[in-house]
Amino acid sequence: xxxxxxxxxxxxxxxxxxxxxxxxxxxxxxxxxxxxxxxxxxxxxxxxxxxxxxxxxxxxxxxxxxxxxxxxxxxxxxxxxxxxxxxxxxxxxxxxxxxxxxxxxxxxxxxxxxxxxxxxxxxxxxxxxxxxxxxxxxxxxxxxxxxxxxxxxxxxxxxxxxxxxxxxxxxxxxxxxxxxxxxxxxxxxxxxxxxxxxxxxxxxxxxxxxxxxxxxxxxxxxxxxxxxxxxxxxxxxxxxxxxxxxxxxxxxxxxxxxxxxxxxxxxxxxxxxxxxxxxxxxxxxxxxxxxxxxxxxxxxxxxxxxxxxxxxxxxxxxxxxxxxxxxxxxxxxxxxxxxxxxxxxxxxxxxxxxxxxxxxx
Amino acid sequence: xxxxxxxxxxxxxxxxxxxxxxxxxxxxxxxxxxxxxxxxxxxxxxxxxxxxxxxxxxxxxxxxxxxxxxxxxxxxxxxxxxxxxxxxxxxxxxxxxxxxxxxxxxxxxxxxxxxxxxxxxxxxxxxxxxxxxxxxxxxxxxxxxxxxxxxxxxxxxxxxxxxxxxxxxxxxxxxxxxxxxxxxxxxxxxxxxxxxxxxxxxxxxxxxxxxxxxxxxxxxxxxxxxxxxxxxxxxxxxxxxxxxxxxxxxxxxxxxxxxxxxxxxxxxxxxxxxxxxxxxxxxxxxxxxxxxxxxxxxxxxxxxxxxxxxxxxxxxxxxxxxxxxxxxxxxxxxxxxxxxxxxxxxxxxxxxxxxxxxxxxx
Numbered sequence: 001x002x003x004x005x006x007x008x009x010x011x012x013x014x015x016x017x018x019x020x021x022x023x024x025x026x027x028x029x030x031x032x033x034x035x036x037x038x039x040x041x042x043x044x045x046x047x048x049x050x051x052x053x054x055x056x057x058x059x060x061x062x063x064x065x066x067x068x069x070x071x072x073x074x075x076x077x078x079x080x081x082x083x084x085x086x087x088x089x090x091x092x093x094x095x096x097x098x099x100x101x102x103x104x105x106x107x108x109x110x111x112x113x114x115x116x117x118x119x120x121x122x123x124x125x126x127x128x129x130x131x132x133x134x135x136x137x138x139x140x141x142x143x144x145x146x147x148x149x150x151x152x153x154x155x156x157x158x159x160x161x162x163x164x165x166x167x168x169x170x171x172x173x174x175x176x177x178x179x180x181x182x183x184x185x186x187x188x189x190x191x192x193x194x195x196x197x198x199x200x201x202x203x204x205x206x207x208x209x210x211x212x213x214x215x216x217x218x219x220x221x222x223x224x225x226x227x228x229x230x231x232x233x234x235x236x237x238x239x240x241x242x243x244x245x246x247x248x249x250x251x252x253x254x255x256x257x258x259x260x261x262x263x264x265x266x267x268x269x270x271x272x273x274x275x276x277x278x279x280x281x282x283x284x285x286x287x288x289x290x291x292x293x294x295x296x297x298x299x300x301x302x303x304x305x306x307x308x309x310x311x312x313x314x315x316x317x318x319x320x321x322x323x324x325x326x327x328x329x330x331x332x333x334x335x336x337x338x339x340x341x342x343x344x345x346x347x348x349x350x351x352x353x354x355x356x357x358x359x360x361x
Numbered sequence: 362x363x364x365x366x367x368x369x370x371x372x373x374x375x376x377x378x379x380x381x382x383x384x385x386x387x388x389x390x391x392x393x394x395x396x397x398x399x400x401x402x403x404x405x406x407x408x409x410x411x412x413x414x415x416x417x418x419x420x421x422x423x424x425x426x427x428x429x430x431x432x433x434x435x436x437x438x439x440x441x442x443x444x445x446x447x448x449x450x451x452x453x454x455x456x457x458x459x460x461x462x463x464x465x466x467x468x469x470x471x472x473x474x475x476x477x478x479x480x481x482x483x484x485x486x487x488x489x490x491x492x493x494x495x496x497x498x499x500x501x502x503x504x505x506x507x508x509x510x511x512x513x514x515x516x517x518x519x520x521x522x523x524x525x526x527x528x529x530x531x532x533x534x535x536x537x538x539x540x541x542x543x544x545x546x547x548x549x550x551x552x553x554x555x556x557x558x559x560x561x562x563x564x565x566x567x568x569x570x571x572x573x574x575x576x577x578x579x580x581x582x583x584x585x586x587x588x589x590x591x592x593x594x595x596x597x598x599x600x601x602x603x604x605x606x607x608x609x610x611x612x613x614x615x616x617x618x619x620x621x622x623x624x625x626x627x628x629x630x631x632x633x634x635x636x637x638x639x640x641x642x643x644x645x646x647x648x649x650x651x652x653x654x655x656x657x658x659x660x661x662x663x664x665x666x667x668x669x670x671x672x673x674x675x676x677x678x679x680x681x682x683x684x685x686x687x688x689x690x691x692x693x694x695x696x697x698x699x700x701x702x703x704x705x706x707x708x709x710x711x712x713x714x715x716x717x718x719x720x721x722x723x
Contacts, residue, residue, distance in 0.1 A: 005438060007504030012553065013696035014437060014503060052424060053398045055431035056439045066504040068438060090424075093405050100401045103408040110411065134469070141471070243464050 002078070003031065004056075004069030006038050019059065019067055021078065026059070028067050039065045043082055048075060051091040115271060120278070123240040127233040135236065139200025143184070146204075154185035154207050161185050164205075167216055168223045171294060179230050183223075185210065193308055195222050197229035199236050212311065213304055214354040221291055221301035221348075228286025234279040241275050280338050284347060299352035302345045307356075309341045385643065385690035392684035394432035396674030402428060403673045415457075419450035429680055430500065435689050443506070444499040444708070452708030459713060486516035491710020497550060498703050505700050511549035519545045536566035543629070547637045553698040561636035569628040573621045580617035584610040623654045634687060640698075643690040648683065656682060 006017035006028050016031035017038055026046050030036035045062040049055075057075045059067040069075065079085045093099055154161065165183045172181060181201040188194055188206025196204045203226045205219070213219050229235065245268050291298045345351075406421035423446045430440040466473040490513050497509035523538045540563045547559035588610040627648045634646035656678055663671035689695075 007438075009504045010700055011696065012503040012505045012698040052427055052431065053394065053402060055428065056434075058441060064504075090405065094401045097401070100404045104404055107404075107408055107411060247461070247464055 002069055002071050002074040004067055004071065006065060006067050008038070009064035009066065017067060019069070019078075021081070028061075028065070039063065048079055048084065048087075051076065051088045053094070119241055119244050120237070120275065123237045123244065124233075126240050127236045130236065135199045135201075137200075138236070139198040139202050142198050143202060143204070147186070150189050150191060151204075151206075152187035152189055154187055156185050156207055156210060160210075164210065164216070164219065167220065168203075171220060171223070171290075172227070173293075176227055176231065179227075181227060181230060193311065195226055197226040197235065199230075199233070201230050203227070203230070212307060214307075214356040215300060215303075215352070217296050217300040217352070218304035218354070220294075220296060221287060221298070222304065224287035224290030225283045225301070227290065228283035229279070231286065232279070232282055234283065238272075238275060238279060242272055245271060277339055284339070284344060288348060297352045298348045299350055300354075301348040303351035303354055305341060305344055305348070306351050385692045387645070388436040388689040388691055390433060390435045390684040390687040390689070392433050392677075392681040394428060394677050394680065396677045399428060399677050400670075400673040415453075416450065419446040419453055422446075422449055429676075433680070433684055435502075436691065436695055438503045441501045442499060443501055444495070448705075449708045449712065452710075452712035455709050456712040482521070486520050487513045488710045488713055489520060490516045491706060493546065493549075494706045495708050495711045498706055502552070503695075503698075505553040505698050506703050508551040508701060508703055509549055510551060511545060515545060515549075536570040537563045539570070539629075540566040543633060547633070551701065552639055554701045555640045555698045557637055557639050559636055560638060561632055565632055565636075569625065569632065573625050573628075576624070577617065577621050580613055580621075584613040584617075587613070619657070620650075620654060623657060624650050627653050630683070641692045642695070643692075645688045645690055646686055648686045652682065 002019040004017060004019065006015040007013070008015070015038060017028050018031055018034070020027050020029060020034075022040075024042055025040050026043055027040040028038045030038060039061050041061050041063070047060045049058040049060070051057065051072060054070075054072055056068050056070045057072060059069075059075075061067075076085070076088070079087065164185075168183050169181070179201040181203060184202055184204045186204055186206055188208050192206065193208035193212045194206050195209050198204065203223065205222075209222070210219065248268075287301060288298055291301065402424060406417070406424060409417040410421050423442065423444055426442040426444070430442040433440050463474065463477045466477075490509070490511050493509040493511065497507040500507045519538075519542050523534070523541060526534050527538070540561065543561070544559040547557050550557040588607065627650050631646045631648055634644040637644055660671065660675035660678065664675060
């Protein structure tokens, strides 16, 4: 006999009751008077709510009545007796710490693998499926946007622009030409000395970057880095990765409060920064190869990078998006969009000897 | 028990002679879930959701909601969540499809996000009504289901038309709108054939928000004074630094926002329950700001220290405190609520609302 309460479903009246099994029937009787049957039904006409923690169990009768009891053990036994205990496999998973901890470990490993390899691989695949027209559109859109809010027209003489453009484009090999790379010059305004690669193959140099250089080969080194971004579709991949992370965050914080959002949003931001650093490393590798193949001393990358770092250190108000001057702080790697300068200089070798300021021809 | 029985006898004798309403009998709500148990359920939910590529998440939602409903008890019976996981899955798939178009559509068709935001704004009343109806109809107590009968047109008035008046009234109407929205939600809820009604006055809401506003302004002034005090003229060569004054300002602002946020949350919940009635049955909620603030603060700390693994304990602690402070003030017995005919409702509104973060502040 299992004690509990019965509700007939017509109204909210609570009938203290007890459940008994008689031959083929499950029967609910009055708690005070076991002869008074409240409901009786064959076993096939009842459903028992699956066990969940220590929640009261509900025995549903086909006629709409419900019997509620806190005696989980007795109901488990009853289900066993009725041959229905397989319905509680979830509860068995949920009650074993060892299984739960194994699942937790499996999830941590899966999440790590997805974040490290899954998301970048998916984004890379998607980036290569997108039509060229989309890249053109996105590139043009970005130039227009930057022209409106940051850039001013370049003050470099037109001849100098043409000369540099020719120097750059001469370096491209066949596979790079297929990306229809073009070069633009702009006054960088607040962002100062910098260079960007846009999805459609537009490479933008700021006047400040050109003026900072002491040798055209330094600019070729930077150009190589930006061509690396274009070749590997970094900007589009970064946008796709950002969307995937954004979608995952939106799904995770479904029922969480503002507090939960902070806890999820912070790792997401760190993650995007880490993706960005990986792209920069790939572009650096590309630039190194680019220079080596053309027999240009890779030290030209180091020399302009060192000068950029020195300039940023003197003038801390200049915010360089592309190259950040920082000492080799231990945590820098987690909080920066670019690899540490020291790491980059090591890759490209000792700075090349250049005469500065540049002699005007 | 003894004392209650004597009271009742005394009351019934008195009311026999003099038909006065009897003193309500207080039934305390209890929450009997615990963090360790919910932790295991939560991990299994996430694990199965991942390996089924999200399909299980509908079952996970039902299991989580059942856990919180079933562990909430009052007057000898627990609450029951009856939603069918398949219904939730359908709603969830639609919501994910819409969200994906929203997130990625902008790359293909620029400006589609804007169209979405407009649609979302216009569709909000529908989402709110469907979400409330879905949750109410799938909630039961003593084998009698709840219901929500609010209509989209009425919701549009409360959640769109009135809020449009905020700008011309410089926000002065905000407490009144909040009051109207709460009243709309409560008045349209039913338990079987029993009706809920909301008897608060707009004045109570004005008082709540006036205090919150005053505290916020006070903190802002205090913070600004601190900030101004620390702004000593720096040498021209010196690079700008983050001064202690700025840190204090930010801390005061964030701390102040948290306190005011919890103050408003607690005040709204207390107003909600203390003024809601189910026929002649009332409720009493006596949540304290200090206790709630302590719970939120320790929850945040626990989450940070355990990288989020504290989440199940955090949820259970809040649910337990809220139940502890809530009572049903029963006049007469609770046995006479008759069942009403209830139609099923799809979960699309509920899931869409969740995907786009539409939350009722009540």
